[in-house]
Amino acid sequence: MSDLLFFCKTITIMLLFIRLRGWAVVITKYEKKQAILFDFHLLSHEDDYNFAYQLEAALMEKGKILFVDDEEEALLLLKRVFFDDDNIEIFTAPGGEEGLRVLESADIDLVVTNLRMSKMSGNEFLKIVKDRYPEVLRMILTGYSDISSAIKAINKGEVYRYLSKPWVDEDLKATIYNALEYINMKSIIKSQNKELKVLNTKLEDKVKERTAQLEKALNRVKDLAGTLKNNFNEIVSLLADVVSLLQKNLGAHSRRVVELTELLCDEMALKNDEREKIIYSAFFHDIGLVGANEELFTRDIDQLDSDSREIYLQHPVIGEKILGSVKTLGRIAGIIRSHHEEYNGTGFPDGLRGKQISPGARIIKLTSDFDNLVYKKGKSKEEAIEIINNESAKLYDPAFAGAFVRILEKSTGGLHGSYCRVAVKNLKPGMHLEDDISLKNGLMFVPSGVTVTKKMIQKINKFSSMLQLDYEVGIRF
Ligand SMILES: [Fe+2]
Secondary structure: OOOHHHHHHHHHHHHHHHHHOEEEEEEEEEHHHOOOEEEOOOHHHHHHHHHHHHHHHHOOOOEEEEEOOHHHHHHHHHHHOOOEEEEEEEEEEEHHHHHHHHHHHHOOEEEEEEOOOOOOOOOHHHHHHHHHOOOOOOEEEEEHHHHHHHHHHOOOOOOOOEEOOOOOOHHHHHHHHHHHHHHHHHHHHHHHHHHHHHHHHHHHHHHHHHHHHHHHHHHHHHHHHHHHHHHHHHHHHHHHHHHHOOOOHHHHHHHHHHHHHHHHHHHOOOOOHHHHHHHHHHHHHHHOOOOOHHHHHHOOOHHHHHHHHHHHHHHEEEEEEEEHHHHHHHHHHHHHOOOOOOOOOOOOOOOOOOOOOOOOHHHHHHHHHHHHHHHHHOHHHHHHHHHHHHOOOEOOOOHHHHHHHHHHHHHOOOOOEEEEEHHHOOOOOOOOOOEEEOOOOOOOOOOOOEOHHHHHHHHHHOOHHHHHOEEEEEEEE
């Protein structure tokens, strides 16, 4: 008993060690001591605990063995072999039928049977045990003369081991202990498998929960990105308003070019990212002219003196430098630099040609030139279209020029529709402004050349006290 207590203490200390290291190392209690190492590093410490306690409980349970033999003397000898072993409980039966009765009443772990018995043969008995109690381990202990029956039983898979009579006590004990150890381990593994199934289910639930959390976080980031983008768009619009205040003609030209560029991007079915980049470029394509003399916006390049001409030729490079210094607008700086490049390589500042010029710059070259033809040179829409057609493949990308002309030819109202005058308070979305809307103090509020939008009407209502609402402006519709 004291040995058993010592053994239990040893096991407890070892299990504590197991928990700390995340490993389970167990020394079996049986005579033939074997070290069994289990790698449970994938489980948590709590799992290691559970496993260790299960194993300890299994080891502490008595192994129940049923010996079946019609030789009374053999049963007595077998009992004597395990007489001093407190960990094993021995049951005996003088035949197969009696053995089955024992199995009905006791929770037997292992049956060991003779094969040659007077009533029910050992093979018959084993077959019934296998059918009714598949979890019970089966062994044969029989004489040499029964070897062929034993082999048959082994081959049918009905027994775990075969032992021959007469036996050597030590061999018999070692075999029985091994069998009990095998039973214990099988039971523990089965129990562990059940737990692993539960753990897997928990893990799947955890993964689902984490996925839902990530999706939620992603949606929050998307919302935030949407808010930042709206703020950015408002800042771009504010900057355009400031440019309009500083340079009336430049503001009006930029807003008209933005409208035309939006139409052309839609016609070309550009992707959202590309479209957005080009629209921003349209807003700021001439920002290098802020502060320049007004004649640069009203006269053709051939009519400028050498100083003004030099400023004009430098404005794409200056614009690139201004926007290049702003991190969020840096991506459009290249388009600003190239918006006066020509398809045949005769443009400025770099003399790029064809596909060397970015699509955004090729588009703004078209829309900006068209606006200058109409508002700077006084050409009609039809004359401007004819010029664009003639210059296609020289100044303009023919594919873009074709798409742009299609848009212009389709437009009957708005930009080039019928002319009339209406009071500021009666403006409606879609009307194309031919005159500026100014504040009472003379500052420009909305430049001519833009299309009235819902947002613009809201802005007019918001600042109604500062505007002359009965003042009439020219519109096209
Ligand atoms: Fe320009």
